[in-house]
Amino acid sequence: MVAPMVHPETVRGKGRLPATGANPYNEKTMHNLVCAKCDGSADGFKCDACGEEFAEPQPTHRCGANHCQPKCTGCNQPQAKCTCL
DSSP, X not given: OOOOXXXXXXXXXXXXXXXXSOOSXXXXXXXXXXXXXXXXXXXXXXXXXXXXXXXSOOTTOTTOGGGEEEEETTTSSBGGGOOOO
16 A cells, blocks of 8 residues: 655645644735735735734724725835835
């Protein structure tokens, strides 16, 4: 009987996955964020009013949840202020 092949990166403690029980997948890596203005990729979120940056959307942000927008990777601005075009 032949043992099934396991890619080394999927084994905990080897490759890129942490040896601890930590989940390597978070909200940011589970979703493909896109800047709605330029259709480019987005990384994290940024408030278009105060400029504060977040890893995840902040529904209780002091400027309001609607100001917490995907941050465009091309210009590092929130999608409402994207300057890529």
